[in-house]
Amino acid sequence: MGQFVIDAVGNPQSLLLLGGTSDIALATAERYAAHRPLRVVLAARPSPRLDAAAERLRALGATVSTLPFDAADTAAHPEMIGKAFADGDIDITLVAFGLLGDQEKAWTDHATAIELAQVNYVGAVSVGVLLAAALQRQGHGTLVALSSAAAERARRSNFGYGATKAGMDAFYTGLTEALRPSGIKVAVIRPGFVRTKMTSGLKPAPLSVTPQQVAEVIVDAVAGGREQAWAPAQMRFVMAALRHLPRPIFRRLPV
């Protein structure tokens, strides 16, 4: 296949989804597939869900390939990223994988805690480094990193997850500056509570959004060259306020 380039209004022609079964990532791919012929690389652990996601995108007219990807297996990441870019330039790369898991086990069970950190933080840093190099080599591209409002201030009820997101958020925010001279754009997206399969079974927090709404935030942020975006937009001000609440008050909030 040829090599493709994003255009002046933010239409990409190729996508790489790391976390190819992520509801948010797929919603984003579906939005882009409606604008232009799209080539999508879905990187995830092989599963029926991955195949179903590929089929759904193909039904929308996209050209889809899948790539085995295990976020925790960082030693395999260099080869995986090499394969992802082998068929041509990638206009937009989405870092959209992550575990939520049982938040109490996240600090009481050793193996669970390690796995959470390994996948959500170490894995994110690993692909971040490799994507930065690949995008610089092709001379163009946008990196979208799915962080979380929890990265800005984690609560007692989700600090295991929140801490890992805080780490990857800081890394990708720093990468935004590091890549600026090369013309590579980074967008760090901070959704609040998103109603996805990852959060199914949990009670939705106030200001919750759907994957489609997060996808809209992503598409707008990329087209507008914005480096930070929240979903919903008000989350930015909610978190700004929450971040500065004194701890004795914060810990008593029913959130």
Added chain:
Amino acid sequence: MSEIVTRTLTGWGRTAPSSARVLISPTVEVIQQAVRDTAGQGRNQRGVIARGLGRSYGDPAQNAGGLVVDMTGLNRIHAIDADSGLAMVDAGISLDALMRAALPFGLWVPVLPGTRQVTVGGAIAADIHGKNHHTAGTFGDHVRSIDLVTADGSITTLTPDDELFWATVAGMGLTGIIVRATIALTHVESAYFVVDTDRTANLGELMALLTDGSDESYDYSAAWFDAISTGPKLGRAVLTRGRLARRDELPPKLRRTPLAFDAPQLLTAPNIFPNGLANRMIFGALSEAWYRKAPRQRRGEVQNLTSFYHPLDMIGEWNRAYGTRGFLQYQFVVPLDAQHAFHHIVEQIARSGHVSFLNVLKRFGAAGRAPLSFPQPGWTITVDFPIRTRGLGALCDRLDEQVLDAGGRLYLAKESRTAAATLARMYPRIDEWRKLRATVDPDGVFASDLSRRLELV
């Protein structure tokens, strides 16, 4: 001397940036070697493209991850023959510099676009047109020879008898790097114009003026039109038409130095511009003021080049006023008999909420010989849209469909967001061009973001 630096490049619209290694060299041999080196890189090479003064709005003069040759240092004039009017020049010279050098000889650049800050190479590669297209054709019609560096690093001299000449004209740099050209300048007695101005109440009145036969008696003709007002004021316009003045037509003060030229620059737009200035309130007010300042009708006024042709040149780097988000220019042409479709498109633009102030409307004359040349007999407009994330892409996609249905097309020098399949349907001779290009550059040594985005090669 020669150097290679890594730069992030965009077009004039300041959108879709990409990084490339940029070779800055005033020497043809160095450029030839760079092309050979690129070709020698084999399968993974990202190609090379020439870049002039960067006035194309989209991405034809940038090449992500590859090599870009900055031609602006290759800017010498080798010869100007006052009798024949032939000028032999390096491809990196600007039309502004060429014009200033030629005027003392009583010679004029036969096709001038909306800015003189374009290189001769760029003028050929985009096959530019000007206010006088309906009488003088495109730039390519006035080129007598092209020296082209091809994919093997050699230099070929092309004339209008060669097919490759016409693949290079309007070829957006994808057949090779133009290093030298011979241009046929025209003889003039002055650098001034005799101008007739008409202000019309709406688009219909403007189009009537352009089809009542009067246009043929003017060498130069173009209109600014209002793209913001809807309803009865839709497309109200200021039409300025004229020809170059004879010496005896000039007022005594100018008659002494009829070929003198002065381009005052009032100011340069600063680089720190707040985003959002390109909005309905400001542009609406600007449109009203621009319309009102023109006379309802004036005949036989003597104007200089800046007033008649290049008013925007008075503000340097004016594209900065669109802020860091940049803008896109939408220019298309539809056939003469597609008046209704044309009117409908202008209406949609005015009603879209996307505001444009820098609008030009012209009636084109005959099409050129080059397969990818943009002008065809018909109606062309250009509008500039500030990049707004909501709806602009969709609006342009809708307009594309209507332009296509009407038998028209977009202009590659302005284009920054259409789909590859749409573009291919707009240029029926594109396969002919692709075949020709493939014979001279089978390995795709010449490549740009444009060529990749629109799958031109």
